[in-house]
Amino acid sequence: MSSNGKFIVIEGLEGAGKSTAIATVKQYLESRGHQVVCTREPGGTPLAEQLRTLVKQADLQEKVAPETELLLMYASRVQLLTNVIRPALAAGNWVLADRHDLSSRAYQGGGRQLGDSLLDTLRTAVLGDTRPDLTLYLDIDPAQGLARAASRGELDRIEQEQLSFFQRTRAKYLEIAAKEPNIVVIDAGQPLIQVQQALRQALQAAGV
Ligand code: Z5A
Numbered sequence: 001m002s003s004n005g006k007f008i009v010i011e012g013l014e015g016a017g018k019s020t021a022i023a024t025v026k027q028y029l030e031s032r033g034h035q036v037v038c039t040r041e042p043g044g045t046p047l048a049e050q051l052r053t054l055v056k057q058a059d060l061q062e063k064v065a066p067e068t069e070l071l072l073m074y075a076s077r078v079q080l081l082t083n084v085i086r087p088a089l090a091a092g093n094w095v096l097a098d099r100h101d102l103s104s105r106a107y108q109g110g111g112r113q114l115g116d117s118l119l120d121t122l123r124t125a126v127l128g129d130t131r132p133d134l135t136l137y138l139d140i141d142p143a144q145g146l147a148r149a150a151s152r153g154e155l156d157r158i159e160q161e162q163l164s165f166f167q168r169t170r171a172k173y174l175e176i177a178a179k180e181p182n183i184v185v186i187d188a189g190q191p192l193i194q195v196q197q198a199l200r201q202a203l204q205a206a207g208v
Helices: 018-031 046-056 066-090 101-111 116-127 142-150 163-179 192-205
Strands: 007-012 036-040 094-098 134-139 183-187
Touching: 007 018, 007 101, 018 036, 018 094, 018 134, 018 192, 036 066, 046 066, 066 094, 066 101, 066 116, 101 116, 101 163, 134 163, 134 192, 142 163, 163 183, 183 192
Parallel strands: 007 094, 007 134, 036 094, 134 183
Antiparallel strands: none
16 A cells, blocks of 8 residues: 555456546546546556557567566566656655556466466566555456457457457456455446446545
8 A cells, every 4th residue: 555645546458448437537536636647558658658569569570478478568567666656656646547467467367378476476576565555447348348449440469369368368357356355346338427437436435
């Protein structure tokens, strides 16, 4: 737990509605007088944005090993934690993150089947005691989420994965959420207005 500002993360599969949720949560926090710093992962610093481009690039001339993908995510995360998230929290700001460490646990740990052990080692080394105060996980059927994402145009390298990859990723998200009380599952298959209401209720219930 941070001692100054609080750290809130929005998670979910593509098309779950994270961008929309960020806007709802940001408005909620600002209406309560908090200064909010928004981040996204991978990305969020100049170097991390370059890593984002690399990791999403669809036309690479070689296979990307799952471990490479994982390490690029954590390289990006170290930059963001060091240069943006920790300084923002220390200055008393609230951090509102579009994805964080839970994405790696779900996509690389579950989807890519890298398992928990390597993930646990990296998490301990990289995150230290900077952990989210609250994670709002937008749960959606992968086929529904991908259909929403596809309607926006070209798919990146990860979005081009098989449906089974996203099913494993979702299963991992739900498995972790069932064990960790500061992760709240929101049904993102509902109409937008109900999702927004569920987000505000979750924030209220968490005492935010
Ligand atoms: N990744 C990883 O593997 N490991 C990691 O550690 C991290 C990331 C950090 C990041 O891509 C990729 O990196 C991602 C995971 C991986 N890959 N995949 N595949 P990104 O950041 O570019 O993409 P994204 O995070 O998946 O975001 P997105 O596709 O933009 O999804 P979204 O933000 O959740 O969706 P949205 O833009 O808010 O909504 C999508 C559309 O649905 C839009 O037209 C909305 O108007 C509509 N929408 C939203 N909510 C609703 C409801 N409730 N009803 C109807 N329509 C809705």
